[in-house]
Amino acid sequence: MSVVVVSFGAGIERGTEEALTAARMLAAAGGQPLVWAVAGIDGAAASGVAARHGVARLDVIAHPRLADCGTDVLVEALAQYCAQRQPGVILFNQTAASRLVAPRLAGRIGAAVVTNAFALAFADGGLEVTATAFGGDTHVIYRLVTATRIACLTTTALIAEPVAAAGPVACETVAVDLDAVAERFRVTSAPRAEGPRLEDAEIIVSGGRGFGSASNYDLVRQLAGALGGLWGGSRAIVDDGWIDSSRQVGLTGKITRPRLYIAAGISGASQHMAGCAAARTIVAINKDRDAAIFRYARYGIVGDCLEVMPELIKAAQG
Numbered sequence: 001m002s003v004v005v006v007s008f009g010a011g012i013e014r015g016t017e018e019a020l021t022a023a024r025m026l027a028a029a030g031g032q033p034l035v036w037a038v039a040g041i042d043g044a045a046a047s048g049v050a051a052r053h054g055v056a057r058l059d060v061i062a063h064p065r066l067a068d069c070g071t072d073v074l075v076e077a078l079a080q081y082c083a084q085r086q087p088g089v090i091l092f093n094q095t096a097a098s099r100l101v102a103p104r105l106a107g108r109i110g111a112a113v114v115t116n117a118f119a120l121a122f123a124d125g126g127l128e129v130t131a132t133a134f135g136g137d138t139h140v141i142y143r144l145v146t147a148t149r150i151a152c153l154t155t156t157a158l159i160a161e162p163v164a165a166a167g168p169v170a171c172e173t174v175a176v177d178l179d180a181v182a183e184r185f186r187v188t189s190a191p192r193a194e195g196p197r198l199e200d201a202e203i204i205v206s207g208g209r210g211f212g213s214a215s216n217y218d219l220v221r222q223l224a225g226a227l228g229g230l231w232g233g234s235r236a237i238v239d240d241g242w243i244d245s246s247r248q249v250g251l252t253g254k255i256t257r258p259r260l261y262i263a264a265g266i267s268g269a270s271q272h273m274a275g276c277a278a279a280r281t282i283v284a285i286n287k288d289r290d291a292a293i294f295r296y297a298r299y300g301i302v303g304d305c306l307e308v309m310p311e312l313i314k315a316a317q318g
């Protein structure tokens with residue numbers, strides 16, 4: 001039995017090291033080896049990360065089609081990998097792509113699967129997975145008892161903790177046969193990523209319905225510009241058409257982890273916080289002193305964002 005973190009795609013996604021940390025703790029608690037299986041990712045690039053995170057074995061799933069493939073090929077590759085290695089637990093860093101792949105892999109190999117997971121423990125011969133449900137408002141504990149158990153980890157609230165001393169990592173190539181797999185979906189046009197991504201931003205200024213109108217929201221753009229950051233917002237103002245959905249922070253938007261997150265006129269609903277709770281410092285501006293956002297904020301300003309924001313812009317412009 002082993003605990004296996006599975007990563008795939010063009011490179012090592014943000015959140016992978018957090019998933020490896022959670023997996024290492026689970027593996028240690030269960031007395032099992034930690035394995036990292038990568039598909040389409042360069043094994044040499046992964047081995048340094050593997051060493052830092054106490055990975056006992058790095059499995060490089062190898063086939064030329066994995067360099068640029070769709071879900072059908074990937075699921076088949078992972079199913080063949082599971083048939084060869086029989087992992088007890090498979091963990092994914094939850095991304096839009098892994099939310100597609102994990103349930104399909106589970107269906108293929110007869111495994112139980114949970115998404116939106118944030119805590120894991122072995123208990124009573126099964127795997128206990130704690131996950132958010134109902135849009136993030138509820139925590140549910142599932143006990144998975146199938147031979148292989150799969151969970152997608154929401155890594156924004158987890159902290160990556162490399163091991164004190166990096167050890168040697170055994171690296172093995174796992175061959176799979178994908179020649180006959182037909183992709184049933186063809187991507188005819190993918191969304192174009194223009195400019196810097198919110199997910200990578202170090203500084204984000206976000207606005208919510210508290211601004212009252214799309215034109216007032218311009219203050220958010222101005223402060224973000226003055227601080228050299230990006231601007232975002234809550235789903236409420238996306239729904240109202242003030243900003244494009246690519247700027248939405250939250251459970252159904254972008255998952256961010258900036259150094260500084262300024263939330264102005266945002267109530268702090270759990271679905272919004274799912275996209276920014278991992279920020280190192282949250283500054284909240286809200287006229288309601290009891291707003292939920294203040295529970296997450298390191299610094300809070302109780303006041304009208306239409307009055308506070310111009311002052312902050314002035315200060316940021318020096």
Ligand SMILES: Cc1cc2nc3c(=O)[nH]c(=O)nc-3n(C[C@H](O)[C@H](O)[C@H](O)COP(=O)(O)OP(=O)(O)OC[C@H]3O[C@@H](n4cnc5c(N)ncnc54)[C@H](O)[C@@H]3O)c2cc1C
Pocket residue numbers: 134135207208209210211233234235236237248249250251252253254264265266267268269270271272275285286287288291303304305306
């Ligand atoms: C399944 C599901 C998924 C969701 N996904 C997301 C998501 O990804 N992202 C997201 O953001 N939401 C998401 N939501 C919606 C979420 O529940 C909230 O409705 C939303 O975040 C509220 O946006 P808001 O804080 O801008 O607006 P409101 O809840 O209306 O809050 C406005 C805040 O502004 C304050 N305010 C008002 N006037 C001023 C002023 N002049 N100055 C200062 N403060 C002022 C108010 O006190 C209030 O706290 C989701 C909901 C569901 C059910």
